[in-house]
Amino acid sequence: MANDAVVDKGRRRFLTATTAVVGGAGAAVAAVPFIKSWEPSAKAKSAGAPVLADISKIEAGQKVTFAWRGLPVFVVNRTKAQLDALPGEDTHLRDPKSDNTAQQPEYAKNEWRSIKPEWLVMVAICTHLGCVPDFYPEIKPEPFDPNWKGGFYCPCHKSRYDIAGRVFDGVPAPANMPIPPYHFVDDTHILIGVDPGKEVA
Structure with a gap:
């Protein structure tokens, strides 16, 4: 009788330990996908990553749009005529000297708002309510401005x-459109999202 009690206790301990081990392993396996779900998705990771823009085929006067952090970024190859017209616009502008430093990096605080005069790299979001403006590159009268010298017009609120x-x-827009961090990797590529001289994270 005493021996049976010893056997039962041993069996009980074995079953308890086995159940605890199997239960613990099951909980660990179940927790893996749950914990993995806290990590950002590959799409979310790539959304914040720098974007390499190939500008080799962008002709003078042309705009190409790239996506960075879910935002449209216009890259415009400006013509000499467009650049020559810039100083004449100052009297019509709210912030001609780009004094609102939140709208561009220090290296783009100039009359072109860019590193190289001919290349504009800009987050194409109207600072009024976030619409994407249309590109009107030609220097010619437009219905919204008889003295138009080229630029961007927001169709949402003009x-x-x-x-x-x-x-x-x-x-209605209160500020200039923002210039993102960027730099030229070489003559035909721009890295959007990284300042000049900074390491890519």
Whole structure:
């Protein structure tokens, strides 16, 4: 009788230990996908990653759009005529000298708002309510501006920006369109999302 009690206790301990081990392993296996679900998805990781933009085929006067962090980024190869027209726009603009430093990096605080005069790299979001403006590159009268010198027009609420993304005075948009961090990798590639001289994270 005493021996049977010893056997039962041993069996009980074995079953208890086995159940605990199997239960613990099951909990660990079940927890893996749950914990993995906390990690950002590959899409989310790539959304914040820098974007390498090939500009080799962008002709003078042309705009190409790239996606960075879920935002449209216009890359415009500006013509000499467009650049020559920029100083004449100053009197019509809200912030002609780009004094709102939140709208561009220090290296783009110039009349072109860019590293190289001919290349505009700009987050194409109207600073009024976030619409994407249309590109009107030609220097010719437009229904919304008889003295148009090229630039961007927001169809949502009629805000206007010059060819450097500087906002006109008297329109709903309160600020220039933002310039993202970027740099030239070489003559035909721009890395959007990383300042010059910075390491890629």
